[in-house]
Amino acid sequence: MDSGGEVNESAAEQIERNRAQARQNLRRLASEQPQVAGPTTVRDARSAVKDTPSALPKDKRLGDYIEFDLTRLRNSKGGFLVEENEEDPVTAMENLRKEREREKQRLRDQMEPGMSLDPTTRPVCEKCSSPDVLYDPFLRVFNVRVCRACERACPETYSLLTKTEVKEDYLLTDAELADGELLPHLLKKNPHKSTYSNMMLFLRKQVEEYAFSATKWGSADGLDAEYARRHAEKSRKRVRKFQQGLAKLRKRTIRDNIWQQRQDAEHTHQWIPSGTMHVCQSCGQRVEVEEF
Structure with a gap:
């Protein structure tokens, strides 16, 4: 019995020695590893502001885009309850007055006077x-x-x-x-x-x-005649304006024509006055001339 108890005590002592040796080994390994600074609990807001960039750089992959100033946006109520042109207070007060x-x-003009009781008046x-x-x-x-x-x-x-x-x-x-x-x-x-x-x-x-x-x-017929005269005058002015524009277009087209430029370079006109028209003696071309 005594030998069995001694064996148990020696085994327990061996286990304790092994545990103590293991703790020493862990302490040694922990001391050999480099120290890593942990997070600090005191924060400096000034350093954070200095490190933050003032504005994000524009990404060229997004192409052209518009930057909105959200501080100037206002609620338009769906576009139905907002005046088109906002007036300054001075102008608004003047308009109200x-x-x-x-x-x-x-x-004052709509004030109705009292009714007369006399049927004759x-x-x-x-x-x-x-x-x-x-x-x-x-x-x-x-x-x-x-x-x-x-x-x-x-x-x-x-x-x-x-x-x-x-x-x-x-x-x-x-x-x-x-x-x-x-x-x-x-x-x-x-x-x-x-x-x-x-x-x-x-x-x-x-x-x-x-x-x-x-x-x-004079009468309703006179009014109709005046209306017809004015309508005809407007139509005549409209037609005359169209004809003047058409004549200018023709002159510009003839002047810019390459074939006409060549003909003018080869031929020299000899104009003969004939009333309001000038006629070329050789080719017979007619040109209208306005006298001032």
């Missing part, structure tokens, strides 16, 4: 004698007494025409349309933009009375 003045002027419709006369704009602006029913039933008489329609359809001038005593007009807000000038509306009845009077065209 002008628009308010125009609105006040329209409100009360205005009535010129067609049906109804006392329900429209004050604005017929009585106030055009001094025409008409009720709502007659105004709707006779659009060929009581409809309103714009300034452009009057100029194109009745061939009236700007001076005649600007005369408020000759042709009264109604001022309304411009539908295209509030900062534009007010729109001018004229009563068809008054426009036709002046256009068909002896002062202007």
